[in-house]
Amino acid sequence: xxxxxxxxxxxxxxxxxxxxGIIILFIxxxxxxxxxxxxxxxxxxxxSIEDKKIRTxxxxxxxxxxxxxxxxxx
Numbered sequence: 001x002x003x004x005x006x007x008x009x010x011x012x013x014x015x016x017x018x019x020x021g022i023i024i025l026f027i028x029x030x031x032x033x034x035x036x037x038x039x040x041x042x043x044x045x046x047x048s049i050e051d052k053k054i055r056t057x058x059x060x061x062x063x064x065x066x067x068x069x070x071x072x073x074x
Contacts, residue, residue, distance in 0.1 A: 015021045047055075 012018065013020050014024065016025060
């Protein structure tokens, strides 16, 4: 049965020495690199510039609201 399956589908075209096999290996390397980059980026918790601006703006608005609720008395 295995011999019949191998003769029906030419599996040699997917070997690493054939062009399709090289393309498959190259795509696999790119995909693996992207996965490792995503894992690295998530684990380092890098913020973008826009995220930092939004966070500082929210913090300043929060401080203003706290200042209105609890004014300093002299």
